[in-house]
Amino acid sequence: MLRFLIPIVILLILELYTFFSVRALTTNKFILIGFWLVTIIVYGIFFYQMSLTQREGRFSLSTGYAIALALTFVVPKLFIFAILFIEDILRFFASLFNYFQHNGMTVGEAIPSRRKFISQLALGIAAVPFAGFLYGIFKGRYDYRVIKHTMYFDDLPKAFDGYTLTQISDIHSGSFDNKEKIEYAVDLINEQKSDVVLFTGDIVNAVAEEMNPWIDTFKRIEARDGAYSVLGNHDYGYYAYNSQEEIDENHRKMEEVHKAIGFDLLLNEKRTLERNGEKLHILGVENWGASRHFPKRGSLRKATEGVVDGEFNILLSHDPSHFDYKEMEIREHEKKDPEVVTDEPNILNFEKKIQLTLSGHTHGMQFGIEIPFLNFKWSPVKYRYPRWAGLYEEAGKYLHVNRGFGVLAFPGRVGIWPEITVITLKKRQKVA
Structure with a gap:
């Protein structure tokens, strides 16, 4: 009370x-x-x-x-x-x-x-x-911004020097109400002419059917090496269904949605891209985050099976807390909820090097202040997710958190605009 x-x-x-x-x-x-x-x-x-x-x-x-x-x-x-x-x-x-x-x-x-x-x-x-x-x-909810980054790596295969990625995240199709604006955003994605499109989860708010009216729009997304995707916490049906049978049926429909769009859905799997005999791995894990309120089905070990030292890896993981969560925090949750999975390593300390992780989930809370020329950004969500928007680096490993494509709950954005990210991978030249 x-x-x-x-x-x-x-x-x-x-x-x-x-x-x-x-x-x-x-x-x-x-x-x-x-x-x-x-x-x-x-x-x-x-x-x-x-x-x-x-x-x-x-x-x-x-x-x-x-x-x-x-x-x-x-x-x-x-x-x-x-x-x-x-x-x-x-x-x-x-x-x-x-x-x-x-x-x-x-x-x-x-x-x-x-x-x-x-x-x-x-x-x-x-x-x-x-x-x-x-x-x-x-206006703000459809004020799409293309944010570009150029990233340099010592161990990027030479054949992938200049390789471009377009990342989108958190579509939340159940909140759409303007087809013209969504079509404009899809055209904006295609205008980037990236080599690959990567989607980092939450294609719906609660159930797979929310995406059905928008399949024809999103199937127009094009990239030379295709589009790859993972699931976010909202994609499992846990927010709408109580029985395991309904959740499993929603999962089946969700796989069909990704296939119909042309997204290659990665469920703790990898795909290998090859150029001139050199490899780049796209890894995708199911949702995993530090919060005990969200499903934990991701497995880095399964996704990296067959990956050997020295190979270049890009990981799609919806929740940025997967990057560097503290095990003690999960242990505290485990005391309250025995079903919490604790044996999943964080990305930062994982035995196999993952050079770049792409995440979403936070939406930047759809509210905040950003002043690019001062390199200043603030949103209340930072007190829940310290790594909440943009690029972060630690120990030579990078995390990029996309601000999201759609909206959830509050149908608007104030100061934190919907984002289409374009990342260009460059091989760092050794100084003689």
Whole structure:
């Protein structure tokens, strides 16, 4: 009960502060009554849709828009609260000063009234995130960015010098609602003319059927050496089905979806590309991440069977926590859930060298700030996934985390735009 009571109290405080801000600007009873009517309607829609989602076990478009409405409505009020709360602290000390400075003054007379200017300032500042959320919902979610990296490796086979990869991740087709924009994004993928396309999981929100209306669109993806894919945590059907039979049937349908698109689905497997007698391995593992809430079916050992020292490996692993998770963290989860798999090594310490790992999963939380020319990026998701977007390197091994193609839950993106990644592999020239 307490876990519900605390959010309700917080929301009530936000609404009261916003109401006081509005009331400081107008006493029109229709506006003030309208404020509370709109508040009740917004929360009513949100809680109704969330109850449907809980019963059905999957996110629908209507649920996404209910979440968007609530966030657009609530987040700006955090700014109003912050400004007015600071003013209230100052008013409190001013009240104490007035009360003790002026004999005979009542408590009510000692309290300064709220200044109209402060309320105007609070509402003006709140308009910025309000506009940002509206942009993110209607424009930002389809504002695809092509991000290019050139990576140098000492052990890249010479035949693959200049080889190009296009990575996409987290399609989440169940959240699509604009065919024209999706077709534009697929055309943008093909415009890169990469040698290979690599997809790193979460093609749907919950069930394989979500992808059916979009198969003809995504089957247009082209690359000389084909397209390879893996599954993400949302692709197994665990969010929609309870019985193992239904989960297995969803898995069968998921394999059919990847095949229909032309994606070669790697289930703890490898594919070997050859040029001029030299090899490059594309490895793909099923979902594996540090969180105990997500399926753990990935196996580096199975995916690297037949791989020998000195060969160049590119790994597709949906969850970036697979790269360097700490075993102690998993052990703590194991105490709560005996089914957690603990014998899967992390990529960083795996006995076979994996030069480049491609992941997704985080979406950059679909919210954050990035200033490329300052090399600055921030999103709240960094406190859950320290490696959450872009390139990372440790001990000569690289991880790239794609910001995602689609959206989940909140149908928008604010500051963290959908990403199509293009990576060019280059052989580092030895200095004589």
